[in-house]
Amino acid sequence: MSESETVLSFDAVHTYYGQSHILRGVSFRLARGECVSLMGRNGMGKSTTLRTAMGLVPPVRGQVAHFGVGANGRPSYKSANAGIAFVPEGRGIFPNLTVRENLMVAARPGREGRTDWTLERVLALFPRLAERIDNWGNNLSGGEQQMLTIGRALMTNPSVLLLDEATEGLAPLIREEIWRVLGEIKATGIACLVVDKNVKRLVEICDRHLLLVKGELVFDGNGEDLMADQDFLHRHLGV
Amino acid sequence: MDLTLLLIQLLNGVQYGLLLFLIASGLTIVFGIMGVINLAHGSFYMVGAYLAWSLTAWTGSIFWALLLGVPLAAMLGLLVERLFIVHLYNRDHLQQVLLTFGLILIFNEMQSIIWGDDPHSVPKPDFLQFSIPLTEVQSYPAYNLFLAAVCLVLAGVMYWVVQKTRLGMRIRAGSSNPEMIQALGINTKVLFATVFSIGTTMAALAGLLAAPERSVYPGIGEQVLIISFVVVVIGGIGSIKGAFVGAMMIGLMDSLGATILRAFDDVELMSGLSVDNLTSVTVYALMAAILLWRPAGLYGRAH
Ligand SMILES: Nc1ncnc2c1ncn2[C@@H]1O[C@H](COP(=O)(O)OP(=O)(O)OP(=O)(O)O)[C@@H](O)[C@H]1O
Ligand SMILES: [Mg+2]
Secondary structure, X not given: OOOXXXXXXXXXXXXXXXXXXXXXEEEEEEEOOOEEEEEOOOOOOHHHHHHHHHOOOOOOEEEEEEOOEEOOOOOHHHHHHOOEEEEXXXXXXXXXXXXXXXXXXXXXXXXXXXXXXOHHHHHHHOHHHHHXXXXXXXXXOHHHHHHHHHHHHXXXXXXXXXXXXXXXXXXXXXXXXXXXXXXXHHHOOXXXXXXXXOHHHHHHHOOEEEEEEOOEEEEEEOHHHHHHOHHHHXXXXXX | OOHHXXXXXXXXXXXXXXXXXXXXXXXXXXXXXHOOOOOOHHHXXXXXXHHHHHHHHXXXXXXXXXXXXXXXXXXXXXXXXXXXXXXXXXXXXXXXXXXXXXXXXXXXXXXXXXXXXXXXOOOOOHHHOOEEEOOOOOXXXXXXXXXXXXXXXXXXXXXXXXXXXXXXXXXXXXHHOHHHHHHOOOOHHHHHHXXXXXXXXXHHHHHHHHOOOOOXXXXXXHHHHHHHHHHHHHHOOOOHHHHHHHHHHHHHHHXXXXXXXXXXXXXXXXXXXXXXXXXXXXXXXXXXXXXXXXXXXXXXXXX
């Protein structure tokens, strides 16, 4: 497979929640191993974009594709089995499973039978989880829960990781730890689509940036170009 | 009140409790994970009991009846899930109650057509025909002990599956967050169908096992349904542990309650009230008391 293989693509995708038109013709591509940020103010459709990529929200018009294969209407479990892992807003850990069980519940080899991520490797990445391995999910702190959600996604040996507000509501030290881990994950060659509010960090870590305004992409380019127009940034991100 | 009698009632209570657990565990999982109130759950118990009767008559042994009846019940459960229950996920409780009540009527009509309306008894296997003497006059039937032992083993197997296997992890994960477990790559349609089929098969198995001890007659499904709902509500919806504790409480209450009430039978009861009436009232009183104390049941999660 070539380096520039597209792992996830949107072509003029429109989605609705009932009558409200949320995504209005979103198009972008995510290449193999690429790390892309998705920015935007509250309610602009960032989570909806990730949920649509996963198959949790159906595209009404346009085309979503995974690894070049059309994925409209594909249920989320098939997206996951195709190699896409989702770390949702609000984490979604299983409170009635232990840390070990949360990690093991969906563990499996990835595309082409890859088994890069094992329990040992995930615990090495998150030593705090190793300390709490037999605790119930709901006995964890917010930061530990976030680590658990990321670890759980890695245990499916994904090729693409969709991260929604992974640092939200965490203490500064824990945030730094999450950013460090993101850097390590990126270095292993997993393509990432990262939603976060911290523009500075995103620009440091991501190769490319997308900016959503009311369901439309108004920017798709590198960090330099994004930071060049401070007015534009201020208008659309409030920074 | 003599001690042997108390022992017998204790054994009866434990055995009845274990049987109730077998039935109620399926009901509570289906309710807790899939959010479906399945009123037809008791009908699977009824089908199990009638299968015990006709398969024992055909093969000559309750063991053959069990061997043939369990896969038949599993297939029936799968069929009902695919045809009817699948339309009830994410529907409101009224629609679920209406459809599954309709299923009860269909099941009962089928029972009447296939098996008739006469009560039947199912012979116990020869080697379990005896009773274990406790005193000169009192004894305990061996089949009841066998029944309790089998139920206990099944409860152990169920605990192991739910707590220790990947399927069990997924069942528990699905009960707390079905969308997330699906987004992790698990086909919840298959998971739900499996869970429903296992749950109804357990109910049918309870019917098969209990048939030689209780007789087989129209309406047994509804009887166990109501008491199973009491167990589920006491234990907390979706909690296997709760179902176990609730079932044992009801089982013991049912048998010991009657014994204790009979001990006071020199006390004048109000006219028209029998000990049996009072025993069944105590079960509901227990449920009401527990709900006052813990509105979500003993092990239920408050929403
Ligand atoms: N389930 C839903 N039903 C109806 N409308 C919804 C639903 N979920 C989100 N919306 C609306 O869709 C729009 C986009 O929501 P989305 O969650 O994608 O935004 P977001 O960019 O992730 O915002 P935030 O930064 O607050 O997470 C918002 O206006 C929101 O109110
Ligand atoms: Mg969001």
